[in-house]
Amino acid sequence: MEPARFVALCGRVLPFAVALAVAMLAAGLLFSLALSPADYQQGESVRIMYVHVPAAWMALFVYALVAVLGGVGLAFGHALAFHAARAAAPLGAAFALLCLVSGSLWGKPMWGAWWVWDARLTSMLLLFFLYLGQIALSGAFDRQARGDRAAAVLALVGCVNLPVVKFSVDWWHTLHQPASVFKFGGPSIDPSMLLPLLLMAGAFKAVFFALWLIRTRTAVAASRVAAARLAGGAR
Amino acid sequence: MIDPASPYLSYVAAAYGACAVVLGGMTWRAWRGWRRVRDAWDRVQRRDRP
Amino acid sequence: MSRRRQRLVWLGVGLGAVFAAGALVLSALDDSLTFFYGPADLVERPDAFSRRVRLGGLVEPGSLVREGAAVRFTVTDGQVSLPVTFSGVLPDLFREGQGVVAEGRLSQDGHFAAETVLAKHDENYMPREVAEVLKQNGEWRAAR
Numbered sequence: 001m002e003p004a005r006f007v008a009l010c011g012r013v014l015p016f017a018v019a020l021a022v023a024m025l026a027a028g029l030l031f032s033l034a035l036s037p038a039d040y041q042q043g044e045s046v047r048i049m050y051v052h053v054p055a056a057w058m059a060l061f062v063y064a065l066v067a068v069l070g071g072v073g074l075a076f077g078h079a080l081a082f083h084a085a086r087a088a089a090p091l092g093a094a095f096a097l098l099c100l101v102s103g104s105l106w107g108k109p110m111w112g113a114w115w116v117w118d119a120r121l122t123s124m125l126l127l128f129f130l131y132l133g134q135i136a137l138s139g140a141f142d143r144q145a146r147g148d149r150a151a152a153v154l155a156l157v158g159c160v161n162l163p164v165v166k167f168s169v170d171w172w173h174t175l176h177q178p179a180s181v182f183k184f185g186g187p188s189i190d191p192s193m194l195l196p197l198l199l200m201a202g203a204f205k206a207v208f209f210a211l212w213l214i215r216t217r218t219a220v221a222a223s224r225v226a227a228a229r230l231a232g233g234a235r
Numbered sequence: 236m237i238d239p240a241s242p243y244l245s246y247v248a249a250a251y252g253a254c255a256v257v258l259g260g261m262t263w264r265a266w267r268g269w270r271r272v273r274d275a276w277d278r279v280q281r282r283d284r285p
Numbered sequence: 286m287s288r289r290r291q292r293l294v295w296l297g298v299g300l301g302a303v304f305a306a307g308a309l310v311l312s313a314l315d316d317s318l319t320f321f322y323g324p325a326d327l328v329e330r331p332d333a334f335s336r337r338v339r340l341g342g343l344v345e346p347g348s349l350v351r352e353g354a355a356v357r358f359t360v361t362d363g364q365v366s367l368p369v370t371f372s373g374v375l376p377d378l379f380r381e382g383q384g385v386v387a388e389g390r391l392s393q394d395g396h397f398a399a400e401t402v403l404a405k406h407d408e409n410y411m412p413r414e415v416a417e418v419l420k421q422n423g424e425w426r427a428a429r
Contacts, residue, residue: 004280025258033251034236037412041378044241046410048250055254075293091261098257102250109246111403112376118320156300160307171311173319173341175386180408190411207258214265221269221276228279242377 003224006080010217017210024203031196039193046193048106053181054201055099058208059127060162062092066134067159070152080216082148083223085155086138087215091208093131100128111175119168120176127165130158144223321386324365333391340367340397341386341405349381360385360397367391371399378404 032050039046069085104114138151169178180189321341348359355372384405
């Protein structure tokens with residue numbers, strides 16, 4: 001798609017994306033802080049789950065998205081795929097960081113430790129570092145196209161870690177509890193707690209989508225501006 | 236409704252505070268990025284389609 | 286074959302190789318990736334008595350005894366039970382019948398001296414009222 005049309009399209013979609021994100025976030029916060037009960041074992045600390053789990057899902061989802069976009073960019077040479085990947089990666093890193101921080105704040109009162117080196121926590125920390133490496137690599141070259149390619153390769157290689165994060169709690173003994181929502185036999189979480197969890201997951205997804213639109217639009221416009229400057233300087 | 240007397244209130248508040256900082260920070264950075272390129276983009280557009 | 290097809294095939298082959306390598310590394314590291322051993326696994330390990338290890342399992346209901354600042358309890362996996370001693374602050378979630386991970390040393394007589402105790406919680410979330418109804422109806426599956 002040519003830059004002008006893409007930027008115009010983003011401008012038209014953005015108000016709806018922002019409205020959706022704000023509405024979902026308001027509903028999610030209302031249910032997670034006010035309209036849901038305390039847990040029979042964990043008391044009020046269970047509310048940290050409504051931030052922690054959606055952040056973890058987003059960190060995994062965005063990484064897969066960045067890898068797919070990088071793969072498409074490498075295979076077909078689409079500039080838009082690289083712009084979209086570069087726009088998404090820092091958002092995914094922020095979600096990974098939020099997952100680690102909120103998990104730590106949940107672990108201290110419940111487990112009795114801010115951090116342990118079990119397979120789930122360690123693989124999640126590795127995911128955060130993969131994001132950082134990916135972002136650093138994409139900016140490490142004079143020519144953006146080179147950085148994009150290097151970052152895409154790292155994103156694809158780092159995909160190995162995604163199933164490790166997800167299934168670490170099943171493959172090894174970990175302090176972290178196993179999955180509650182996506183597992184055989186249906187969720188082991190009461191509907192009154194599943195609803196805020198899913199609302200917050202939807203809210204995080206909507207927030208990500210709105211910010212991703214803004215950032216991709218910025219990347220597309222900036223690269224067009226840079227090309228125009230180069231052409232202007234050559235004249 | 237969250238019980239304000241809960242011993243875990245500070246942990247919950249810190250987690251939601253971290254959430255606000257991360258989401259707010261991401262939004263601020265994304266919008267600042269767009270604001271910086273918007274004017275130059277508009278100039279390029281005017282030149283392309285006078 | 287077009288250049289694009291060729292690149293796509295190389296991407297696929299490369300990704301397959303990376304995943305295979307990852308699987309090999311993880312299966313080789315299997316033993317060090319586990320955070321704790323259950324009582325039955327622990328007593329069969331040759332190095333169980335020579336180093337700091339983590340013991341995980343359920344706190345046997347009725348086994349908790351407090352002696353001043355020190356506590357004694359039994360960690361079980363349903364077959365083997367090990368007595369544990371600990372002095373210090375137990376985490377809030379520490380309960381009889383719930384999961385626990387103790388880090389410390391196992392002595393030759395099968396007694397585990399814990400230096401830290403972490404509570405492990407399960408994947409079940411529900412309000413207190415629902416838990417009580419489940420218990421009343423006898424649908425409570427203890428020691429999950």
